[in-house]
Amino acid sequence: PVMPYTRPRTKDGYLRKYEYVYDEYFDAYLCPEGQILPYRTTTRDGYKQYASDPLECKGCPLLERCTQSKNHTKMIHRHVWQDYIEEVDHLRHTELNKTLYAKRKETIERVFADAKEKHGMR
Known part of the structure; x- marks a missing residue:
C-alpha cells in the first residue's frame, strides 16, 4: 500500500496518543503515569474504546494535559485494523x-x- 502521512489531530498542549503505550497481550493502554486503561467496548464504527479509572485520574499531575473530561476519564480509541495501519505507516x-x-x-x-x-x- 502507498498511503500519505496523516498527522495526529490532538489539541495543542495535550498528550498525544503515541505517548500512551499499547499492550497487545492484555489489550490495554498504559498512560505515562502508569495507570492501565482497559478495553471497554467496540463501537459500530469499528473502534475499540479504552477508558481510565476516574478515581485514579482525579489526583494525577498530568490530568490537565490528558483530558478535558468533567468526570476525569481518559478515553482512547483504537481501530480494529490498527495493526495494519501501523504496518502501512512503517512501509x-x-x-x-x-x-x-x-x-x-x-x-x-x-x-x-x-x-x-x-x-x-x-
Whole structure:
C-alpha cells in the first residue's frame, strides 16, 4: 500500500496518543503515569474504546494535559485494523514506497481528474 502521512489531530498542549503505550497481550493502554486503561467496548464504527479509572485520574499531575473530561476519564480509541495501519505507516518510510508515492500524481490523480471533469463524477 502507498498511503500519505496523516498527522495526529490532538489539541495543542495535550498528550498525544503515541505517548500512551499499547499492550497487545492484555489489550490495554498504559498512560505515562502508569495507570492501565482497559478495553471497554467496540463501537459500530469499528473502534475499540479504552477508558481510565476516574478515581485514579482525579489526583494525577498530568490530568490537565490528558483530558478535558468533567468526570476525569481518559478515553482512547483504537481501530480494529490498527495493526495494519501501523504496518502501512512503517512501509511509508521505505525507498520503494517513496518512489511509488512520487508517481501517484502522474498516474492516479490524473485518472481521478479526468473522471470528475470529463465523465461527470464530481
